[in-house]
Amino acid sequence: MKQNIAILCSGGDVSGMNPALKRFVEYSLQNNLTPYFVYDGYEGLIDNNIQKASYCDVSGIINRGGTKIGSARSKRFMQVEYRNIAKQNLDALHVTMLIVLGGDGSFRGLHQFYKEHNIKFCGVPSTIDNDISGTDYCLGVDTALNMIKFSIDSIRDTASSFKRAFVIETMGNKCGYLALVSHLTSGSELCLIPETAYNLNEYEQKFKQEIQNGRRYFIAVVAEGIKEDSKEIARWFEEKIGIESRVNVLGHLQRGGNPTVKDRLMAYKFITYAIDALLDNKNETIVCYTKEGFRYKEINAVVNTPYQLDEELIKFINSPKATE
Ligand SMILES: Nc1ncnc2c1ncn2[C@@H]1O[C@H](COP(=O)(O)OP(=O)(O)OP(=O)(O)O)[C@@H](O)[C@H]1O
Numbered sequence: 001m002k003q004n005i006a007i008l009c010s011g012g013d014v015s016g017m018n019p020a021l022k023r024f025v026e027y028s029l030q031n032n033l034t035p036y037f038v039y040d041g042y043e044g045l046i047d048n049n050i051q052k053a054s055y056c057d058v059s060g061i062i063n064r065g066g067t068k069i070g071s072a073r074s075k076r077f078m079q080v081e082y083r084n085i086a087k088q089n090l091d092a093l094h095v096t097m098l099i100v101l102g103g104d105g106s107f108r109g110l111h112q113f114y115k116e117h118n119i120k121f122c123g124v125p126s127t128i129d130n131d132i133s134g135t136d137y138c139l140g141v142d143t144a145l146n147m148i149k150f151s152i153d154s155i156r157d158t159a160s161s162f163k164r165a166f167v168i169e170t171m172g173n174k175c176g177y178l179a180l181v182s183h184l185t186s187g188s189e190l191c192l193i194p195e196t197a198y199n200l201n202e203y204e205q206k207f208k209q210e211i212q213n214g215r216r217y218f219i220a221v222v223a224e225g226i227k228e229d230s231k232e233i234a235r236w237f238e239e240k241i242g243i244e245s246r247v248n249v250l251g252h253l254q255r256g257g258n259p260t261v262k263d264r265l266m267a268y269k270f271i272t273y274a275i276d277a278l279l280d281n282k283n284e285t286i287v288c289y290t291k292e293g294f295r296y297k298e299i300n301a302v303v304n305t306p307y308q309l310d311e312e313l314i315k316f317i318n319s320p321k322a323t324e
């Protein structure tokens with residue numbers, strides 16, 4: 001008998017989810033599975049917003065950010081009675097396999113769901129924060145980094161026209177990955193992330209000297225998870241360095257946009273590995289991308305191991321730059 005497989009997106013959406021949905025429908029059909037979409041994340045599981053998907057549903061979406069089937073943060077799914085309803089809804093449609101695109105919170109929910117109801121699943125790391133343990137890459141990160149790069153490059157144009165400091169705040173929740181990689185690839189003067197201790201006073205002499213030497217502007221990339229508000233960093237530039245400053249919170253711009261080639265390809269591969277895992281009776285895994293390539297990891301290890309930012313990257317943040 002043909003088996004039914006469903007997919008849902010949960011937590012913050014990422015560019016790459018739509019290419020993943022396209023591959024999901026195509027590869028499911030190729031493997032004689034009937035694909036279903038669950039709309040609006042775990043909310044859709046609870047509300048029985050689950051529908052059969054076809055080629056028509058995924059035509060013309062590969063170039064679009066966001067997710068055609070919606071995402072959500074579901075308070076109800078945190079409660080056992082709603083997870084029970086979710087299971088009843090899947091059973092009624094004879095859905096026996098589930099793919100979840102989401103972040104660590106979504107995987108915690110999935111783990112709980114599995115422990116209670118034993119539904120076969122595979123998780124695909126999808127969050128711009130890149131903060132899931134066990135995987136070096138989460139879907140959507142490359143597009144987010146490119147959006148940030150574009151934004152910083154544009155801000156640099158105006159920064160260089162005035163004598164100003166620009167404090168640019170990136171997303172990332174408690175993780176500094178987006179800020180750190182953006183700092184290294186956009187040539188900013190200062191990067192502040194939650195993972196490393198810093199003392200702004202240590203930059204004071206250096207920055208003042210740079211102004212003396214002719215520097216006209218500064219770019220500081222700060223992660224949203226640091227202890228200070230970005231406005232406080234801007235005030236520090238004004239009061240201690242003596243340069244007019246502005247704050248740019250990039251916000252949800254970082255979550256949108258046309259998915260990059262890398263995210264389209266990663267979406268294709270992640271989904272292929274996810275469906276292969278389910279067909280191979282790997283019932284409770286997350287597809288992780290590591291330095292050795294794609295690997296299946298038990299969800300228990302993924303959700304119960306704290307995420308660590310790549311140590312090599314952290315070392316770069318502290319490497320001294322020549323004073324101009
Ligand atoms: N312990 C849990 N039990 C049940 N459900 C959970 C649990 N933790 C999280 N969830 C579900 O997962 C959803 C998404 O989690 P969360 O808001 O943390 O986003 P995320 O998956 O980490 O993605 P992002 O990184 O984009 O924020 C929650 O709204 C909730 O429905």
Ligand SMILES: O=P(O)(O)OC[C@H]1O[C@](O)(CO)[C@@H](O)[C@@H]1O
Pocket residue numbers: 011012013073127128129171172173224255
């Ligand atoms: O869109 P929301 O629910 O405000 O969530 C914002 C959060 O989601 C993320 O964008 C991750 O998806 C975080 O970087 C950010 O802190």
